[in-house]
Amino acid sequence: MTDQLTEEADVMTNDVRITTKIALVVRADLQDWQKLNLTAFLASGVAASAPDAIGRDYADADGTRYTPMFGEPVMVYAADPAKLTRTLNRALSRDVVATVFTMELFGTPHDAANRAAVAAHPRDSLDLAGLAVRADRKTVDKIVDGLRLHP
Known part of the structure; x- marks a missing residue:
């Protein structure tokens, strides 16, 4: 326990500079349940x-352990279908591999069916419901430039 406390104290006193960022881009015209569902899958x-x-793991004052989460910023943006496609193309042109969620995935029953639904379409024909990227902060900012944060 002492090692854990020392390690945590070191993290709190160090000036940690996070160089990467995660952006989730959600199609604005979806139902709330769809937005929440695809956000979880994209993350x-x-x-x-x-x-x-x-x-790292979390723990409360009683010592109860909780699972870790992302240790860097996660921003959620809203976009229409055209801006989703533009955002995907911007990511790919910067060699950033995206996570994609298409409209078809709301009706597929399992992971293999999800992959098959995406594989059935060329990139320009994907009916994107959302996407996620993780890269250097400045690169992510260029990829999502012009999008607004999700309300």
């Missing part, structure tokens, strides 16, 4: 592809 894609984005 899971970032977490799976970037284990270094995950912070």
Whole structure:
């Protein structure tokens, strides 16, 4: 326990500079349940592809352990379908691999069906419901430039 407290104290006293950022872009005209559902799936894609984005475990004052979360900023933006496509193209032109969620995925029953639904369409024909990117902060800012934060 002493090692954990020392480690936590070190983190609190160090000037930690976070160089990366996560952006989730959600189609603005979706129903609330759809927005929440795809946001969770998009975040899971970032977490799976970037284990270094995950912070350390949490614990309350009683010592109860909680799972870690992202250790960097996560911003959620709203966009229409055209801006979603533009955002995806901006990410890809900067060699940033995106997590995508298409409208079809709201009706698929499992992960294999999700992948098949995306694979059935060329990139320019994807009916995007949302996407996520993680990269250097400045790169993410360029990718989402012109989008507004989700209300």
